[in-house]
Amino acid sequence: MLLQLKQVSLSFAGNTVLHEVDFGVAAGRIHSLIGPNGAGKTSMFNVITGFYRPQQGDITLDGERIVKCKPHAVTRLGIARTFQNVRLFREMSVLENVMAGQHCRSKAGALAAILRLPSQRAEERRILETSLECLDFVGLMGHQDRLATNLAYGHQRRVEIARALATEPKLLLLDEPAAGLNSGEKQALIELIRRIRDERGVAVLLIEHDMSLVMNVSERISVLDHGSLITEGDPHSVQNDPKVIEAYLGQDDEELAL
Amino acid sequence: MTWYDSFLQQLVDGLVLGSFYALVALGYTMVFGVIKLLNFAHGDLYMTGAFAGFGGLSLVSGFLGAGWLGIFVAMLLAMLAVGCLGVVIERVAYHPMLGAPRLSILITALAVSLVLQNAALALTGGQYTAFSTDLGFGGISLGNLFLSYNQIVLVAAAAVLMIALELFVSKTLYGRAMRAVSIDKDMCRMMGINVSAVIAVTFFIGSGLAAAAGTMAGAYYGSIWYFMGFLIGLKAFTAAVIGGIGSITGAMLGGLILGLLESFGTHIPFIGSEWKDVFTFSILILVLVFKPTGLLGKSEVERM
Amino acid sequence: MDKHSPPTPTDVDEHDAGRAKPRHPLQKLYAAFESPGRRRALHLTILAILIVTPWISSQYTTVILTNALLYVVLCLGLNVVVGYAGLLDLGYAAFFAVGAYTVGILTQQFGVNFWAAIPFALMAAALAGVIIGGPTLRLRSDYLAIVTLGFGEIVRFTARNLEITGGASGLSHIPEPSLFGWHIDSSIDFYYVFVVLAVLAYIASQRLFDSRLGRAWLYVRHDEDAAEAMGINRVATKLAAYVTGAIFGAIGGIFFSVNLGAISPESFSFQQSVLILLAVVLGGMGKIPGVILGAFIVVLGPELLRDFGTLRLLIFAVLLLLIMLFRPSGIWPEKRS
Numbered sequence: 046m047l048l049q050l051k052q053v054s055l056s057f058a059g060n061t062v063l064h065e066v067d068f069g070v071a072a073g074r075i076h077s078l079i080g081p082n083g084a085g086k087t088s089m090f091n092v093i094t095g096f097y098r099p100q101q102g103d104i105t106l107d108g109e110r111i112v113k114c115k116p117h118a119v120t121r122l123g124i125a126r127t128f129q130n131v132r133l134f135r136e137m138s139v140l141e142n143v144m145a146g147q148h149c150r151s152k153a154g155a156l157a158a159i160l161r162l163p164s165q166r167a168e169e170r171r172i173l174e175t176s177l178e179c180l181d182f183v184g185l186m187g188h189q190d191r192l193a194t195n196l197a198y199g200h201q202r203r204v205e206i207a208r209a210l211a212t213e214p215k216l217l218l219l220d221e222p223a224a225g226l227n228s229g230e231k232q233a234l235i236e237l238i239r240r241i242r243d244e245r246g247v248a249v250l251l252i253e254h255d256m257s258l259v260m261n262v263s264e265r266i267s268v269l270d271h272g273s274l275i276t277e278g279d280p281h282s283v284q285n286d287p288k289v290i291e292a293y294l295g296q297d298d299e300e301l302a303l
Numbered sequence: 304m305t306w307y308d309s310f311l312q313q314l315v316d317g318l319v320l321g322s323f324y325a326l327v328a329l330g331y332t333m334v335f336g337v338i339k340l341l342n343f344a345h346g347d348l349y350m351t352g353a354f355a356g357f358g359g360l361s362l363v364s365g366f367l368g369a370g371w372l373g374i375f376v377a378m379l380l381a382m383l384a385v386g387c388l389g390v391v392i393e394r395v396a397y398h399p400m401l402g403a404p405r406l407s408i409l410i411t412a413l414a415v416s417l418v419l420q421n422a423a424l425a426l427t428g429g430q431y432t433a434f435s436t437d438l439g440f441g442g443i444s445l446g447n448l449f450l451s452y453n454q455i456v457l458v459a460a461a462a463v464l465m466i467a468l469e470l471f472v473s474k475t476l477y478g479r480a481m482r483a484v485s486i487d488k489d490m491c492r493m494m495g496i497n498v499s500a501v502i503a504v505t506f507f508i509g510s511g512l513a514a515a516a517g518t519m520a521g522a523y524y525g526s527i528w529y530f531m532g533f534l535i536g537l538k539a540f541t542a543a544v545i546g547g548i549g550s551i552t553g554a555m556l557g558g559l560i561l562g563l564l565e566s567f568g569t570h571i572p573f574i575g576s577e578w579k580d581v582f583t584f585s586i587l588i589l590v591l592v593f594k595p596t597g598l599l600g601k602s603e604v605e606r607m
Numbered sequence: 608m609d610k611h612s613p614p615t616p617t618d619v620d621e622h623d624a625g626r627a628k629p630r631h632p633l634q635k636l637y638a639a640f641e642s643p644g645r646r647r648a649l650h651l652t653i654l655a656i657l658i659v660t661p662w663i664s665s666q667y668t669t670v671i672l673t674n675a676l677l678y679v680v681l682c683l684g685l686n687v688v689v690g691y692a693g694l695l696d697l698g699y700a701a702f703f704a705v706g707a708y709t710v711g712i713l714t715q716q717f718g719v720n721f722w723a724a725i726p727f728a729l730m731a732a733a734l735a736g737v738i739i740g741g742p743t744l745r746l747r748s749d750y751l752a753i754v755t756l757g758f759g760e761i762v763r764f765t766a767r768n769l770e771i772t773g774g775a776s777g778l779s780h781i782p783e784p785s786l787f788g789w790h791i792d793s794s795i796d797f798y799y800v801f802v803v804l805a806v807l808a809y810i811a812s813q814r815l816f817d818s819r820l821g822r823a824w825l826y827v828r829h830d831e832d833a834a835e836a837m838g839i840n841r842v843a844t845k846l847a848a849y850v851t852g853a854i855f856g857a858i859g860g861i862f863f864s865v866n867l868g869a870i871s872p873e874s875f876s877f878q879q880s881v882l883i884l885l886a887v888v889l890g891g892m893g894k895i896p897g898v899i900l901g902a903f904i905v906v907l908g909p910e911l912l913r914d915f916g917t918l919r920l921l922i923f924a925v926l927l928l929l930i931m932l933f934r935p936s937g938i939w940p941e942k943r944s
């Protein structure tokens with residue numbers, strides 16, 4: 046397993062959000078995490094990426110413990126993420142946004158920058174190249190000089206993915222990437238997710254409410270309800286699992302459309 | 304003097320100092336509670352209050368005299384005037400900035416502080432103004448301990464103001480609205496609470512208390528100047544932080560603790576009184592770093 | 608991907624909005640200065656003016672301009688902290704003081720050569736930056752403002768209370784430095800020293816802004832969580848800004864002390880910190896030419912307002928307030944915000 050959670054529990058002021066979750070993502074997989082609203086999916090991302098500290102449990106990436114790491118350290122070790130509500134650096138250009146991802150893969154400091162050392166200049170060139178390549182990968186070449194906030198919503202989501210890819214991750218966490226996209230954009234997203242895995246060898250863990258997208262793209266699906274993992278398997282078996290249907294009962298029909 | 308007497312003397316000094324700090328700290332804490340703004344200008348409202356009290360006293364001393372009564376009336380006038388000034392400042396300077404980045408609001412508050420300070424500087428030419436009163440130097444002696452009437456009245460007046468505030472906040476509708484606004488503004492708006500009015504009342508009371516402290520300080524120490532609000536503003540902020548910013552009881556407690564700490568701290572061997580302010584600021588930094596919620600403050604839950 | 612699909616109409620609109628043409632006459636002027644071709648010419652012109660000025664103006668003007676150049680260095684330093692990293696520092700004069708006092712003490716009391724004392728002063732400033740920044744940069748922005756204010760006051764009180772710093776009257780007779788036999792002592796000499804410093808500070812600011820670290824400051828300022836998620840250590844990044852600012856301040860202080868030959872705690876008061884901050888805010892936080900403009904306004908303004916006496920500080924304070932209320936991003940704002 047690339048990512049492994051063991052008995053992870055998280056609570057806020059006595060309110061249990063995750064309960065003894067055992068969960069793993071294999072390298073090179075497209076894995077989805079689904080569950081009703083408030084099930085704890087985003088919280089699980091926050092726990093994995095170090096934004097929340099679980100009260101109990103262990104998390105490893107490639108066998109290395111990351112449970113006490115700060116978010117920036119987790120990213121450096123190879124997990125990148127996007128946010129449920131897009132969090133770009135809105136007043137900065139698209140290119141600058143993507144370059145943020147390269148920060149943890151470069152090291153020049155203040156002195157090197159002031160003296161413009163050859164190593165620093167080479168590094169800057171590399172940052173630029175990699176970032177442009179990531180932008181190209183998500184299909185946004187040509188938009189690099191625009192302000193992120195001026196981009197259409199669907200494009201903003203893709204900039205966020207490009208920015209995450211620029212950290213050169215082993216595992217990419219996408220939090221509801223299809224929310225707010227039209228059907229054409231959703232189709233493009235499915236292709237993009239596949240290409241991320243196929244061309245870059247990056248494993249993808251996906252939170253998504255759009256079930257047709259989930260069923261279409263995932264190789265494995267885990268279902269979270271009230272902070273507990275209730276089932277896991279391939280799309281077909283999950284789709285027919287009575288526990289899953291029960292978990293979604295009480296949700297509106299749109300969500301139930303498995 | 305035995306160690307016991309000097310202990311008592313410092314206790315009294317600390318209480319007097321602490322009363323000033325507490326009164327000013329209350330304004331910081333109340334304003335912070337409702338709009339989450341660190342009002343840099345608050346110390347200067349104290350200074351303005353001292354000048355307003357001075358002006359008020361010159362106005363009324365003709366027929367009320369410059370004794371307790373005259374000072375009391377002058378203090379009420381100062382509270383009224385500076386209270387209104389506080390409301391105006393909020394309306395003109397802070398209200399338009401509430402949606403702006405935090406850095407901008409902080410700098411705006413700093414600018415307001417500079418305006419008040421330099422207005423007073425321009426008016427007084429930077430000179431000390433004598434705040435002359437008819438208060439005598441009488442008092443009661445208890446053994447070697449001497450309590451001046453001024454000290455007693457000052458501490459009592461501060462206590463009365465604080466009790467009145469506490470009652471206002473816990474018993475009246477406005478007080479409860481104030482607490483509600485500090486918890487969730489949007490919810491209050493939906494419940495039909497006039498949030499702007501609550502903020503205005505908060506600024507009025509906070510500034511009024513600072514003015515009360517300013518007038519009392521002027522009468523007690525006998526002179527006032529344009530820069531008197533700077534240091535006390537910082538120290539009252541320290542007091543508010545010690546008590547837990549946002550907590551009214553905390554501000555009172557913090558004020559007293561800081562007053563006592565300063566009064567006793569400066570008598571520790573090897574730490575002369577010239578290190579008093581260094582001592583206070585070190586406490587401020589230590590509290591902020593190690594216990595930013597203070598004694599009674601609640602921590603804010605950060606959400607992603 | 609829909610890479611080749613034609614842009615939707617809304618897309619085009621937004622596109623134009625993103626590159627809105629400057630309409631305001633001032634904006635046109637700024638845009639003209641910012642075009643790369645003219646920039647070079649502009650740099651050379653300014654440099655030429657700076658070099659010629661002392662020969663065609665009075666000594667008084669030279670001294671005032673030297674002071675303005677000192678403020679350029681200080682303001683560019685504070686700009687790294689406030690403008691780039693978005694940290695409100697109200698005790699910046701402390702670093703200015705650390706630089707000045709370290710050199711003052713080492714040269715005047717221990718007979719250390721001026722140039723040999725500089726590394727110590729820089730180290731002291733960096734150390735002070737780490738000591739105060741390390742534990743406090745996690746704090747919320749308003750707490751940080753107060754902590755830095757308190758720190759600035761601690762430094763000033765300490766300078767006033769210690770014997771080695773000369774107490775309240777400070778240090779005097781700080782020896783003037785010489786460089787390869789050139790004894791730097793006249794006001795014109797110092798003027799040129801400060802021209803060099805200001806130019807270096809300008810280049811360094813520009814290069815920092817265009818670097819990985821400079822971008823990291825902006826990321827952290829815009830969204831700390833997103834920056835962390837991108838692998839940027841927010842505390843380390845802020846600390847880097849703080850220490851960089853401290854070093855700029857110390858450099859200003861080092862040359863300030865030898866220029867005047869005497870320093871006292873009152874040169875490093877809260878008002879000093881505020882004045883530097885005022886210049887940065889006035890000019891445009893994060894915008895190098897704006898900040899330089901701000902530095903000149905803050906130094907030359909009071910000279911022009913001399914007739915107003917104590918009113919001139921009030922005028923400045925009102926100006927700051929009006930700027931915050933009506934043009935919060937300064938006279939020459941960063942184009943992005």
Ligand SMILES: Nc1ncnc2c1ncn2[C@@H]1O[C@H](COP(=O)(O)OP(=O)(O)OP(=O)(O)O)[C@@H](O)[C@H]1O
Pocket residue numbers: 057062080081082083084085086087088089129604605606607
């Ligand atoms: N910082 C926090 N403090 C307190 N409670 C929190 C915090 N973060 C999350 N929660 C609670 O944890 C529960 C799970 O929230 P989470 O955002 O993880 O759900 P989700 O599965 O992502 O839902 P959605 O599909 O709506 O995005 C919610 O009840 C939420 O209120």
Ligand SMILES: [Mg+2]
Pocket residue numbers: 086087088129
């Ligand atoms: Mg979620």
